[in-house]
Amino acid sequence: MFGLLDGFLKNDSISLQKDILHHVAYTVARSPFSFDDFEAYQALAHSVRDRLIERCHDTQIYFNNKDPKRLYFLSLEYLMGRSLSNSVINLGIRDQYADALNQLGFEFEVVAEQEGDAALGNGGLARLSACQMDSLATLDYPVWGYGLRYQYGLFRQVIVDGFQHEQPDYWLNFGNPWEIERVHVSYTVKFYGTVKEELRNGENCKVWEPGEIVEAVAYDNPIPGYGTRNTITLRLWAAKPSDQQDMESYNTGDYINAVLNRHGLENISSILYPDDRSYQGKELRLKQQYFFVSASVQDIIRRFKDTHSNFDEFPEKVALQLNDTHPSLAIAEVMRLLVDVEHLGWDRAWDMVCKIFSFTTHTVSREGLEKIPVDLLSSLLPRHLQIIYDINFNFMEELKKRIGLDYDRLSRMSIIEEGAVKSIRMANLAIVCSHTVNGVSRVHSELLKTRLFKDFYEHWPHKFHYKTNGVTQRRWIVVSNPGLSSLISKWLGTEAWIRNIDLLTVLQEHASDPDLHREWKMVKKVNKMRLAEYIEAMSGLKVSIDAMFDVQTKRIHEYKRQLLNILGIIHRYDCIKNMDSKDRKRVVPRVCIIGGKAAPGYEIAKKIIKLCYAVAEKINDDSDIGDLLKLVFIPDYNVSVAELVIPGADLSQHLSTAGHEASGTGSMKFLMNGCLLLATEDGSTIEIIEEIGADNMFLFGAKLHEVPALREEGPSLKVPLQFSRVVRMIREGHFGYEDYFKSLCDTIEGRDHYLLGADFGSYLEAQAAADKVFVDQEKWTRMSILSTAGSGRFSSDKTIEDYAEKTWGIQPCRCPL
Ligand code: 26Q
Numbered sequence: 001m002f003g004l005l006d007g008f009l010k011n012d013s014i015s016l017q018k019d020i021l022h023h024v025a026y027t028v029a030r031s032p033f034s035f036d037d038f039e040a041y042q043a044l045a046h047s048v049r050d051r052l053i054e055r056c057h058d059t060q061i062y063f064n065n066k067d068p069k070r071l072y073f074l075s076l077e078y079l080m081g082r083s084l085s086n087s088v089i090n091l092g093i094r095d096q097y098a099d100a101l102n103q104l105g106f107e108f109e110v111v112a113e114q115e116g117d118a119a120l121g122n123g124g125l126a127r128l129s130a131c132q133m134d135s136l137a138t139l140d141y142p143v144w145g146y147g148l149r150y151q152y153g154l155f156r157q158v159i160v161d162g163f164q165h166e167q168p169d170y171w172l173n174f175g176n177p178w179e180i181e182r183v184h185v186s187y188t189v190k191f192y193g194t195v196k197e198e199l200r201n202g203e204n205c206k207v208w209e210p211g212e213i214v215e216a217v218a219y220d221n222p223i224p225g226y227g228t229r230n231t232i233t234l235r236l237w238a239a240k241p242s243d244q245q246d247m248e249s250y251n252t253g254d255y256i257n258a259v260l261n262r263h264g265l266e267n268i269s270s271i272l273y274p275d276d277r278s279y280q281g282k283e284l285r286l287k288q289q290y291f292f293v294s295a296s297v298q299d300i301i302r303r304f305k306d307t308h309s310n311f312d313e314f315p316e317k318v319a320l321q322l323n324d325t326h327p328s329l330a331i332a333e334v335m336r337l338l339v340d341v342e343h344l345g346w347d348r349a350w351d352m353v354c355k356i357f358s359f360t361t362h363t364v365s366r367e368g369l370e371k372i373p374v375d376l377l378s379s380l381l382p383r384h385l386q387i388i389y390d391i392n393f394n395f396m397e398e399l400k401k402r403i404g405l406d407y408d409r410l411s412r413m414s415i416i417e418e419g420a421v422k423s424i425r426m427a428n429l430a431i432v433c434s435h436t437v438n439g440v441s442r443v444h445s446e447l448l449k450t451r452l453f454k455d456f457y458e459h460w461p462h463k464f465h466y467k468t469n470g471v472t473q474r475r476w477i478v479v480s481n482p483g484l485s486s487l488i489s490k491w492l493g494t495e496a497w498i499r500n501i502d503l504l505t506v507l508q509e510h511a512s513d514p515d516l517h518r519e520w521k522m523v524k525k526v527n528k529m530r531l532a533e534y535i536e537a538m539s540g541l542k543v544s545i546d547a548m549f550d551v552q553t554k555r556i557h558e559y560k561r562q563l564l565n566i567l568g569i570i571h572r573y574d575c576i577k578n579m580d581s582k583d584r585k586r587v588v589p590r591v592c593i594i595g596g597k598a599a600p601g602y603e604i605a606k607k608i609i610k611l612c613y614a615v616a617e618k619i620n621d622d623s624d625i626g627d628l629l630k631l632v633f634i635p636d637y638n639v640s641v642a643e644l645v646i647p648g649a650d651l652s653q654h655l656s657t658a659g660h661e662a663s664g665t666g667s668m669k670f671l672m673n674g675c676l677l678l679a680t681e682d683g684s685t686i687e688i689i690e691e692i693g694a695d696n697m698f699l700f701g702a703k704l705h706e707v708p709a710l711r712e713e714g715p716s717l718k719v720p721l722q723f724s725r726v727v728r729m730i731r732e733g734h735f736g737y738e739d740y741f742k743s744l745c746d747t748i749e750g751r752d753h754y755l756l757g758a759d760f761g762s763y764l765e766a767q768a769a770a771d772k773v774f775v776d777q778e779k780w781t782r783m784s785i786l787s788t789a790g791s792g793r794f795s796s797d798k799t800i801e802d803y804a805e806k807t808w809g810i811q812p813c814r815c816p817l
Helices: 002-006 011-027 037-066 084-091 096-102 108-112 124-138 247-251 253-263 265-269 283-307 327-343 346-356 374-380 381-404 408-414 426-433 444-454 454-459 473-479 482-492 501-510 514-539 563-578 601-622 639-648 666-672 685-692 702-714 721-733 738-750 758-776 777-789 794-808
Strands: 071-073 077-081 118-120 141-150 153-160 164-167 180-191 194-200 203-209 212-224 231-241 318-323 357-360 372-375 422-424 437-438 548-555 590-595 629-634 652-654 676-680 698-700
Touching: 002 011, 011 037, 011 096, 011 141, 011 437, 011 473, 037 084, 037 096, 037 108, 037 231, 071 124, 071 283, 077 124, 077 639, 084 096, 084 124, 084 212, 084 473, 096 108, 124 141, 124 212, 124 231, 124 794, 141 283, 164 601, 180 265, 180 283, 203 265, 203 327, 203 381, 203 444, 212 283, 231 265, 231 283, 265 283, 283 318, 283 327, 283 374, 283 794, 318 327, 318 346, 318 422, 318 685, 318 794, 327 346, 327 381, 346 357, 346 381, 372 374, 374 381, 374 422, 374 639, 381 454, 381 548, 408 454, 408 758, 422 426, 437 444, 437 548, 437 794, 444 454, 444 685, 473 482, 473 639, 482 501, 482 514, 514 629, 514 639, 514 777, 548 758, 563 590, 563 601, 563 721, 563 758, 601 629, 601 738, 639 652, 639 666, 652 666, 666 685, 666 777, 676 758, 676 777, 685 777, 698 758, 702 794, 721 738, 721 758, 738 758, 758 777
Parallel strands: 071 141, 071 318, 141 231, 318 357, 357 437, 548 590, 548 652, 590 629, 652 676, 676 698
Antiparallel strands: 077 118, 118 153, 153 164, 180 212, 194 203, 212 231, 372 422
């Protein structure tokens, strides 16, 4: 079709220049002789968008012709960050665009900085979806991603006087060139009302008469693959008032109220909930889940019916992936549409459901599992509640045949939890109805089998699979660390590693080469300078790039133990204070960097942020300390800030108490960027150790099997003197706010559930080991090279190939160039 217009869009720098100017004039509506960096960004983005649309279109035509089995990836969260650099790199035209901009008097990096950060998600799970979409596109899989188009992304973190405040992220304010509004792709989504039984063609049918109808409109976000023409679509749904709603009121003449009543329905897709247990059981959250799931499932069935006259082939053509339990109402929705609307009959529909769904959980604890109060579901989605009850009834009957009347076990495995608040256990629903269940690291997948879902594992061992998360090297090396990217390509003599990560291991052969060492250190130095400039611009603090840049950036959570880090920093400060000048000469200077958001209702996490600021103020203002130690908190950590911070880190910390981090993906990004890890043996770290060897990182802390006994000891556990000393310093007001910090200190000196006291000694030893190696720059650089060289297993390309083959049963479908 595009061929009919003017041939394909041309990608030489002259054509791109013309194209940018065209968009300056006709899209941004500015003079081509006078436009600023932001307008240049808008024009450039629209020029890239044209190319994405072309490829997206070709990809869909190709998929439609081939009609392969498609994967539908359902996730309530995607952390895409910025799109410009990533898109032009994946399209293979970054340099041409940079040239074109140069000729117009602009610099690519500066223009790219104008873009906002798309934060439609909370943290690990959401960034994982984004990395996986990149791999799915690059590996040519026929896929659609589905999600919600929140008007407000994750809150912006603003720090006032050391305290976190949340501000709305109205990210669409400046327009979004990366989406295509599809006003004609819309579905009605029903809520509330009642279910009636009717006799149709001699059969008993359930008819749901809804009380509220909302329209879901599609916004398509193209996801270009690297080194391929394939460009897949992330389809996000926005809520709009439906024309069918309130027809009655229009007819009865209450026009004004009918119009006013329409407002508010858009709210369904307005806000992303921060990851916080206290939001469980909220009606709006449930409405969001169903709204997104219903529109997606209707779209999937519509697409299937476009090319198939019956449902015989449905399970051979459709795979549905549940990214955690958040979209698991999709199960009941597929059943409803197949049984009530398509009239397939329960048994046939059930057989299909069991073949198409697969489920990934990102949770480690029972408390983390999602539950929906039955009363809420019964009012919002009465038909779905019936369906879930029916699924559960059949499941319980089947189970009784297998295990007899073991009521304890039956009640543990039931989808319905009978308790003070009767609820639906979403994970049980997902497990019962999926053909595969997996965790996000090996140890996590094992924990599922031995603890969280033990009963289910014993019943269906074949359903449980092991998967390890990964991150995309396109975003986390090529886009965010161009210096390292060129260096790797130079030493490997090829750019092929960008699609074939296994090639990175070739770096091992050069790990001791002095030439590589020199270049490697240079790249790190440039990245540290960039980060130091950012720190100064943001906080006014000047830091020395000769110091070790020690980073811990991730969501603030007690189990991630940012507090352990801060206690270690206080200890370091205290030691330096008490040293004579001779000893001070031997101190390895450090810049400690901490960043991350606390959920708005999570008081302890907010206190950790305040403590970090209080300690920073004391240390950074102490002229006695100088460059030996600095502490910075980076506010509003998000994907674009991560792209700056990670390449500039020497050391990164991953401190979760063993058994608490399902996987952890930040560590993989640092690893790829040649940053050494200081970590506990938890989640994916266990697999990182296997790849690069314990000698190339700094490990510490209690192991998984030691945790229960340590907890058992509780307050009687002996903790190091240094630990008691630093906690006392906080309690005694060395950093001010002693009353405010009291409850924080109590959490670690009472029950100390996350074992900070127990792990403090070995934490300090690991820190000392890192200092020792840092002095030996040759050794450090070698370890750094080996970290990057060993990071290949943690590319999301690997994870996706594994899912494609073992879970989804899909094949690459590569659109010809
Ligand atoms: C639940 C109810 C109401 C509102 C929000 C939520 C909610 C939202 C997001 C609950 C959990 C999440 C996100 C969880 C998450 O990011 N988990 C992390 O997933 C990563 C990718 O698999 C892992 O690497 C991390 O270990 C895991 O913590």
